[in-house]
Amino acid sequence: MSDFSVRLDKWLWAVRIYKTRSDAADGCRNNKVLVNGAYSKPSRELKPGDTVTVKKMPVTYTYRVLSLVSSRQPAKNVPEYAENITSQEELDKLNMPRQTIFVQRDRGTGRPTKRERREIDGLMEEMYREETIEDES
Template sequence: MEDQSSTRIDKYLWAVRLYKTRSIATEACKKGRVLMDGLPVKSSRMIKPGDVISIKEPPITKQYKVLDISGKRMGAKLTSDFIKDITPDEELEILRLTKIANQLNRPRGMGRPTKKERRDIDNFFDPDED
Protein backbone atom coordinates (compact mmCIF):
# COMPACT_ATOMS: atom_id res chain seq x y z
CA MET A 1 0.00 0.00 0.00
CA GLU A 2 1.24 3.50 -0.86
CA ASP A 3 2.34 5.74 1.99
CA GLN A 4 0.35 9.02 1.97
CA SER A 5 3.22 11.01 3.55
CA SER A 6 5.12 10.79 0.25
CA THR A 7 4.32 10.24 -3.43
CA ARG A 8 6.06 10.21 -6.80
CA ILE A 9 6.93 13.66 -8.10
CA ASP A 10 5.31 13.13 -11.52
CA LYS A 11 2.06 12.03 -9.93
CA TYR A 12 2.12 14.99 -7.55
CA LEU A 13 2.80 17.57 -10.30
CA TRP A 14 -0.14 16.15 -12.25
CA ALA A 15 -2.39 16.08 -9.15
CA VAL A 16 -1.78 19.76 -8.31
CA ARG A 17 -2.43 20.72 -11.94
CA LEU A 18 1.05 21.96 -12.87
CA TYR A 19 0.94 19.55 -15.84
CA LYS A 20 -2.10 18.53 -17.85
CA THR A 21 -1.25 14.82 -17.93
CA ARG A 22 0.98 12.57 -15.89
CA SER A 23 2.91 11.55 -19.00
CA ILE A 24 3.76 15.23 -19.68
CA ALA A 25 5.00 15.53 -16.08
CA THR A 26 7.11 12.39 -16.54
CA GLU A 27 8.55 13.77 -19.80
CA ALA A 28 9.45 17.07 -18.08
CA CYS A 29 11.38 15.09 -15.46
CA LYS A 30 13.21 13.11 -18.17
CA LYS A 31 14.19 16.32 -19.97
CA GLY A 32 15.66 17.81 -16.77
CA ARG A 33 13.05 20.56 -16.37
CA VAL A 34 12.07 19.48 -12.84
CA LEU A 35 14.68 20.16 -10.16
CA MET A 36 15.11 19.64 -6.44
CA ASP A 37 18.09 21.18 -4.64
CA GLY A 38 19.33 22.41 -8.01
CA LEU A 39 19.58 18.90 -9.45
CA PRO A 40 17.32 17.24 -12.05
CA VAL A 41 15.09 14.51 -10.60
CA LYS A 42 13.67 11.32 -12.01
CA SER A 43 9.91 10.97 -12.26
CA SER A 44 10.01 8.23 -9.60
CA ARG A 45 11.52 10.57 -6.97
CA MET A 46 9.45 10.50 -3.80
CA ILE A 47 8.48 13.87 -2.34
CA LYS A 48 7.13 14.85 1.06
CA PRO A 49 5.66 18.01 2.62
CA GLY A 50 8.24 20.76 2.96
CA ASP A 51 10.16 19.89 -0.22
CA VAL A 52 10.89 22.69 -2.71
CA ILE A 53 10.43 21.88 -6.41
CA SER A 54 11.85 24.05 -9.20
CA ILE A 55 10.39 23.86 -12.72
CA LYS A 56 12.20 25.39 -15.68
CA GLU A 57 9.75 27.30 -17.85
CA PRO A 58 11.96 29.44 -20.08
CA PRO A 59 12.86 32.22 -19.64
CA ILE A 60 12.41 31.66 -15.87
CA THR A 61 12.52 28.92 -13.25
CA LYS A 62 9.42 28.71 -11.06
CA GLN A 63 9.66 27.41 -7.49
CA TYR A 64 6.97 25.65 -5.50
CA LYS A 65 6.79 24.44 -1.91
CA VAL A 66 4.97 21.18 -1.17
CA LEU A 67 2.43 21.82 1.61
CA ASP A 68 0.61 18.49 1.58
CA ILE A 69 0.54 15.27 -0.46
CA SER A 70 -2.22 14.08 -2.77
CA GLY A 71 -2.12 11.27 -5.30
CA LYS A 72 -5.46 12.20 -6.86
CA ARG A 73 -6.04 15.06 -9.29
CA MET A 74 -7.99 17.89 -7.70
CA GLY A 75 -9.94 20.94 -8.73
CA ALA A 76 -7.99 24.13 -9.33
CA LYS A 77 -9.47 25.81 -6.25
CA LEU A 78 -8.09 23.09 -3.95
CA THR A 79 -4.46 23.26 -5.14
CA SER A 80 -3.60 26.16 -2.79
CA ASP A 81 -3.93 23.72 0.15
CA PHE A 82 -1.32 21.41 -1.38
CA ILE A 83 1.26 23.63 -3.11
CA LYS A 84 2.55 27.20 -2.73
CA ASP A 85 4.20 29.25 -5.46
CA ILE A 86 7.41 30.71 -3.96
CA THR A 87 8.92 32.01 -7.21
CA PRO A 88 11.16 35.02 -6.41
CA ASP A 89 9.89 38.44 -7.55
CA GLU A 90 13.02 38.90 -9.71
CA GLU A 91 12.01 35.87 -11.83
CA LEU A 92 8.45 37.17 -12.24
CA GLU A 93 9.83 40.56 -13.31
CA ILE A 94 11.92 38.85 -16.02
CA LEU A 95 8.76 37.11 -17.25
CA ARG A 96 6.83 40.40 -17.33
CA LEU A 97 9.59 42.15 -19.28
CA THR A 98 9.80 39.27 -21.75
CA LYS A 99 6.06 39.48 -22.42
CA ILE A 100 6.32 43.21 -23.09
CA ALA A 101 9.26 42.69 -25.46
CA ASN A 102 7.37 40.00 -27.36
CA GLN A 103 4.40 42.30 -27.90
CA LEU A 104 6.61 44.77 -29.74
CA ASN A 105 7.91 42.13 -32.16
CA ARG A 106 5.79 41.30 -35.21
CA PRO A 107 5.54 37.64 -36.12
CA ARG A 108 7.53 36.73 -39.21
CA GLY A 109 5.37 36.74 -42.33
CA MET A 110 2.84 39.27 -41.06
CA GLY A 111 3.88 41.82 -43.68
CA ARG A 112 4.07 45.55 -43.19
CA PRO A 113 2.17 47.22 -40.36
CA THR A 114 -1.16 48.76 -41.28
CA LYS A 115 -1.62 52.53 -41.12
CA LYS A 116 -3.30 52.23 -37.70
CA GLU A 117 -0.49 50.01 -36.40
CA ARG A 118 2.10 52.53 -37.66
CA ARG A 119 0.27 55.34 -35.83
CA ASP A 120 0.17 53.24 -32.66
CA ILE A 121 3.91 52.55 -32.94
CA ASP A 122 4.65 56.23 -33.51
CA ASN A 123 2.49 57.21 -30.52
CA PHE A 124 4.24 54.62 -28.37
CA PHE A 125 7.69 56.04 -29.10
CA ASP A 126 6.65 59.74 -29.27
CA PRO A 127 3.52 60.11 -27.08
CA ASP A 128 3.72 63.93 -27.00
CA GLU A 129 3.35 64.30 -30.79
CA ASP A 130 -0.29 64.30 -31.92
Template sequence: MRVDKFLWCVRYFKTRSLATEACRKGKVKIGGANVKASREVYATDKIRVRKNQIDYEIEVLDLPTSRVGAKIAGLYVNDITPKEAFDKMELLKYSKDYYRKKGSGRPTKKDRRDIDDWVESPENEKKEDTAPENEKKE
Protein backbone atom coordinates in the same frame (compact mmCIF):
# COMPACT_ATOMS: atom_id res chain seq x y z
CA MET B 1 4.09 10.08 -4.07
CA ARG B 2 6.10 10.31 -7.30
CA VAL B 3 7.23 13.77 -8.35
CA ASP B 4 5.58 13.55 -11.79
CA LYS B 5 2.30 12.47 -10.24
CA PHE B 6 2.51 15.23 -7.64
CA LEU B 7 3.08 17.95 -10.26
CA TRP B 8 0.14 16.59 -12.24
CA CYS B 9 -2.08 16.41 -9.13
CA VAL B 10 -1.45 20.04 -8.16
CA ARG B 11 -2.01 21.14 -11.77
CA TYR B 12 1.43 22.33 -12.79
CA PHE B 13 1.16 20.04 -15.82
CA LYS B 14 -1.92 19.19 -17.85
CA THR B 15 -1.01 15.51 -18.22
CA ARG B 16 1.17 13.19 -16.28
CA SER B 17 3.16 12.34 -19.39
CA LEU B 18 4.10 16.04 -19.77
CA ALA B 19 5.32 16.02 -16.16
CA THR B 20 7.34 12.87 -16.82
CA GLU B 21 8.85 14.43 -19.96
CA ALA B 22 9.85 17.55 -18.00
CA CYS B 23 11.62 15.36 -15.45
CA ARG B 24 13.39 13.46 -18.22
CA LYS B 25 14.61 16.72 -19.80
CA GLY B 26 16.01 18.01 -16.50
CA LYS B 27 13.44 20.76 -15.97
CA VAL B 28 12.44 19.53 -12.50
CA LYS B 29 14.89 19.83 -9.61
CA ILE B 30 14.71 19.08 -5.92
CA GLY B 31 17.49 20.46 -3.78
CA GLY B 32 19.31 21.73 -6.86
CA ALA B 33 19.66 18.28 -8.42
CA ASN B 34 17.81 16.92 -11.43
CA VAL B 35 15.33 14.24 -10.48
CA LYS B 36 13.78 11.26 -12.19
CA ALA B 37 10.01 11.06 -12.50
CA SER B 38 9.93 8.20 -10.00
CA ARG B 39 11.53 10.17 -7.16
CA GLU B 40 9.39 10.33 -4.05
CA VAL B 41 8.16 13.73 -2.85
CA TYR B 42 7.70 14.53 0.83
CA ALA B 43 6.22 17.47 2.73
CA THR B 44 8.64 20.43 3.09
CA ASP B 45 10.47 19.53 -0.15
CA LYS B 46 11.28 22.48 -2.40
CA ILE B 47 10.79 21.78 -6.08
CA ARG B 48 12.03 23.98 -8.92
CA VAL B 49 10.14 23.55 -12.21
CA ARG B 50 11.15 25.28 -15.46
CA LYS B 51 8.02 25.82 -17.53
CA ASN B 52 7.31 28.45 -20.20
CA GLN B 53 10.70 30.14 -19.58
CA ILE B 54 9.85 30.70 -15.92
CA ASP B 55 11.54 28.92 -13.01
CA TYR B 56 8.71 28.14 -10.61
CA GLU B 57 9.73 27.43 -7.03
CA ILE B 58 7.25 25.29 -5.15
CA GLU B 59 7.23 24.26 -1.50
CA VAL B 60 5.31 21.05 -0.80
CA LEU B 61 2.89 21.46 2.11
CA ASP B 62 0.98 18.19 1.91
CA LEU B 63 0.44 15.29 -0.51
CA PRO B 64 -2.96 14.98 -2.21
CA THR B 65 -4.55 11.56 -2.57
CA SER B 66 -5.58 12.30 -6.19
CA ARG B 67 -5.74 15.18 -8.67
CA VAL B 68 -7.29 18.25 -7.07
CA GLY B 69 -9.17 21.24 -8.41
CA ALA B 70 -7.39 24.47 -9.20
CA LYS B 71 -8.98 26.26 -6.25
CA ILE B 72 -7.85 23.58 -3.79
CA ALA B 73 -4.31 23.17 -5.17
CA GLY B 74 -3.08 25.97 -2.89
CA LEU B 75 -3.64 23.72 0.13
CA TYR B 76 -0.92 21.36 -1.07
CA VAL B 77 1.72 23.73 -2.46
CA ASN B 78 3.15 27.13 -1.58
CA ASP B 79 4.37 29.01 -4.65
CA ILE B 80 7.52 30.90 -3.63
CA THR B 81 8.49 31.97 -7.15
CA PRO B 82 10.21 35.39 -7.09
CA LYS B 83 8.29 38.23 -8.73
CA GLU B 84 11.32 39.02 -10.94
CA ALA B 85 10.76 35.79 -12.88
CA PHE B 86 7.34 36.97 -14.00
CA ASP B 87 8.64 40.48 -14.76
CA LYS B 88 11.26 39.01 -17.13
CA MET B 89 8.51 37.16 -18.96
CA GLU B 90 6.54 40.39 -19.40
CA LEU B 91 9.58 42.18 -20.82
CA LEU B 92 10.26 39.31 -23.20
CA LYS B 93 6.67 39.41 -24.41
CA TYR B 94 6.85 43.15 -25.15
CA SER B 95 10.22 42.92 -26.87
CA LYS B 96 8.98 40.33 -29.34
CA ASP B 97 5.71 41.95 -30.38
CA TYR B 98 6.75 45.51 -31.09
CA TYR B 99 8.40 44.99 -34.46
CA ARG B 100 6.99 42.08 -36.43
CA LYS B 101 3.84 40.06 -36.12
CA LYS B 102 4.32 36.42 -35.29
CA GLY B 103 4.44 34.24 -38.39
CA SER B 104 5.30 37.06 -40.79
CA GLY B 105 8.49 35.31 -41.88
CA ARG B 106 12.10 36.32 -42.20
CA PRO B 107 13.19 39.95 -42.32
CA THR B 108 13.09 41.61 -45.73
CA LYS B 109 16.08 43.34 -47.31
CA LYS B 110 14.85 46.68 -46.07
CA ASP B 111 14.40 45.28 -42.55
CA ARG B 112 17.94 43.89 -42.62
CA ARG B 113 19.35 47.26 -43.77
CA ASP B 114 17.46 49.04 -41.02
CA ILE B 115 18.87 46.61 -38.46
CA ASP B 116 22.40 47.11 -39.81
CA ASP B 117 21.99 50.88 -39.70
CA TRP B 118 20.79 50.71 -36.14
CA VAL B 119 23.70 48.50 -35.07
CA GLU B 120 26.23 50.72 -36.88
CA SER B 121 24.89 54.05 -35.66
CA PRO B 122 26.74 57.31 -36.53
CA GLU B 123 27.51 57.90 -32.85
CA ASN B 124 29.69 54.79 -32.76
CA GLU B 125 31.49 55.79 -35.97
CA LYS B 126 32.27 59.28 -34.63
CA LYS B 127 33.84 57.83 -31.49
CA GLU B 128 35.98 55.47 -33.56
CA ASP B 129 37.05 58.24 -35.99
CA THR B 130 38.07 60.73 -33.29
CA ALA B 131 40.25 58.31 -31.35
CA PRO B 132 42.92 57.79 -34.08
CA GLU B 133 43.09 61.55 -34.82
CA ASN B 134 43.80 62.36 -31.19
CA GLU B 135 46.52 59.75 -31.09
CA LYS B 136 48.17 61.18 -34.21
CA LYS B 137 48.32 64.71 -32.75
CA GLU B 138 50.18 63.61 -29.62
Protein backbone atom coordinates in the same frame (compact mmCIF):
# COMPACT_ATOMS: atom_id res chain seq x y z
CA MET C 1 -2.45 12.67 4.37
CA SER C 2 1.34 12.87 4.62
CA ASP C 3 1.79 9.27 5.88
CA PHE C 4 2.27 8.00 2.30
CA SER C 5 4.71 8.89 -0.45
CA VAL C 6 3.91 10.29 -3.88
CA ARG C 7 5.89 10.19 -7.10
CA LEU C 8 7.18 13.54 -8.37
CA ASP C 9 5.38 13.31 -11.72
CA LYS C 10 2.10 12.43 -10.04
CA TRP C 11 2.36 15.37 -7.61
CA LEU C 12 3.24 17.84 -10.41
CA TRP C 13 0.13 16.72 -12.28
CA ALA C 14 -2.11 16.66 -9.18
CA VAL C 15 -1.29 20.27 -8.22
CA ARG C 16 -1.83 21.44 -11.81
CA ILE C 17 1.75 22.41 -12.67
CA TYR C 18 1.49 20.19 -15.77
CA LYS C 19 -1.67 19.35 -17.72
CA THR C 20 -0.92 15.63 -17.98
CA ARG C 21 1.14 13.18 -15.99
CA SER C 22 3.12 12.24 -19.08
CA ASP C 23 3.98 15.95 -19.59
CA ALA C 24 5.23 16.01 -15.99
CA ALA C 25 7.32 12.87 -16.57
CA ASP C 26 8.78 14.35 -19.77
CA GLY C 27 9.65 17.55 -17.90
CA CYS C 28 11.55 15.49 -15.32
CA ARG C 29 13.38 13.45 -17.98
CA ASN C 30 14.35 16.61 -19.89
CA ASN C 31 15.91 18.22 -16.80
CA LYS C 32 13.21 20.87 -16.43
CA VAL C 33 12.32 19.82 -12.86
CA LEU C 34 14.59 20.00 -9.81
CA VAL C 35 13.84 18.81 -6.29
CA ASN C 36 15.90 20.53 -3.58
CA GLY C 37 18.29 21.76 -6.28
CA ALA C 38 18.94 18.37 -7.94
CA TYR C 39 17.53 17.05 -11.21
CA SER C 40 15.09 14.28 -10.44
CA LYS C 41 13.50 11.32 -12.15
CA PRO C 42 9.71 11.15 -12.45
CA SER C 43 9.67 8.29 -9.92
CA ARG C 44 11.34 10.30 -7.15
CA GLU C 45 9.36 10.19 -3.89
CA LEU C 46 8.42 13.61 -2.49
CA LYS C 47 8.21 14.65 1.18
CA PRO C 48 6.46 17.67 2.67
CA GLY C 49 8.96 20.55 2.87
CA ASP C 50 10.74 19.67 -0.41
CA THR C 51 11.37 22.51 -2.84
CA VAL C 52 10.37 21.80 -6.44
CA THR C 53 11.70 24.03 -9.23
CA VAL C 54 10.05 23.85 -12.66
CA LYS C 55 11.53 25.51 -15.75
CA LYS C 56 8.74 26.63 -18.08
CA MET C 57 10.11 29.20 -20.46
CA PRO C 58 10.53 32.05 -19.87
CA VAL C 59 9.95 31.60 -16.12
CA THR C 60 11.49 29.23 -13.58
CA TYR C 61 8.77 28.52 -11.01
CA THR C 62 9.56 27.40 -7.45
CA TYR C 63 7.12 25.58 -5.18
CA ARG C 64 7.27 24.27 -1.62
CA VAL C 65 5.56 20.91 -1.04
CA LEU C 66 3.09 21.47 1.81
CA SER C 67 1.28 18.16 1.62
CA LEU C 68 1.23 15.08 -0.57
CA VAL C 69 -1.60 14.34 -2.96
CA SER C 70 -1.94 11.75 -5.71
CA SER C 71 -5.22 12.69 -7.38
CA ARG C 72 -5.76 15.78 -9.53
CA GLN C 73 -7.10 18.66 -7.45
CA PRO C 74 -9.44 21.51 -8.32
CA ALA C 75 -7.51 24.77 -8.70
CA LYS C 76 -9.01 26.20 -5.50
CA ASN C 77 -7.48 23.31 -3.44
CA VAL C 78 -3.93 23.62 -4.82
CA PRO C 79 -2.73 26.07 -2.08
CA GLU C 80 -3.28 23.29 0.48
CA TYR C 81 -0.65 21.14 -1.24
CA ALA C 82 1.81 23.56 -2.89
CA GLU C 83 3.06 27.01 -1.98
CA ASN C 84 4.28 29.11 -4.90
CA ILE C 85 7.55 30.71 -3.72
CA THR C 86 8.65 31.95 -7.16
CA SER C 87 10.61 35.20 -6.89
CA GLN C 88 8.93 38.38 -8.12
CA GLU C 89 11.82 38.87 -10.54
CA GLU C 90 10.91 35.59 -12.29
CA LEU C 91 7.18 36.42 -12.34
CA ASP C 92 7.95 39.79 -13.94
CA LYS C 93 9.30 37.93 -16.98
CA LEU C 94 5.69 37.02 -17.83
CA ASN C 95 4.80 40.68 -18.29
CA MET C 96 7.78 41.59 -20.45
CA PRO C 97 6.71 42.86 -23.84
CA ARG C 98 7.23 40.11 -26.37
CA GLN C 99 9.45 41.39 -29.11
CA THR C 100 8.39 39.91 -32.37
CA ILE C 101 9.91 40.23 -35.76
CA PHE C 102 7.79 39.84 -38.82
CA VAL C 103 9.82 38.86 -41.83
CA GLN C 104 8.08 40.11 -44.94
CA ARG C 105 7.89 37.62 -47.79
CA ASP C 106 6.30 38.34 -51.12
CA ARG C 107 3.12 36.44 -51.86
CA GLY C 108 3.69 33.38 -54.00
CA THR C 109 7.38 32.97 -53.20
CA GLY C 110 6.74 29.82 -51.16
CA ARG C 111 8.63 28.58 -48.16
CA PRO C 112 12.11 29.93 -47.34
CA THR C 113 15.01 27.99 -48.81
CA LYS C 114 17.54 26.37 -46.52
CA ARG C 115 19.90 29.32 -47.09
CA GLU C 116 17.18 31.88 -46.32
CA ARG C 117 16.22 29.95 -43.16
CA ARG C 118 19.86 30.06 -41.96
CA GLU C 119 19.94 33.83 -42.58
CA ILE C 120 16.71 34.33 -40.63
CA ASP C 121 17.97 32.14 -37.76
CA GLY C 122 21.27 34.05 -37.71
CA LEU C 123 19.41 37.36 -37.49
CA MET C 124 17.20 36.11 -34.65
CA GLU C 125 20.21 34.72 -32.75
CA GLU C 126 22.08 38.02 -33.15
CA MET C 127 19.10 39.97 -31.78
CA TYR C 128 18.76 37.55 -28.84
CA ARG C 129 22.47 37.98 -28.03
CA GLU C 130 22.13 41.79 -28.08
CA GLU C 131 19.07 41.55 -25.83
CA THR C 132 20.87 39.42 -23.23
CA ILE C 133 23.88 41.75 -23.25
CA GLU C 134 21.55 44.71 -22.56
CA ASP C 135 19.88 42.79 -19.71
CA GLU C 136 23.27 42.07 -18.09
CA SER C 137 24.34 45.74 -18.13
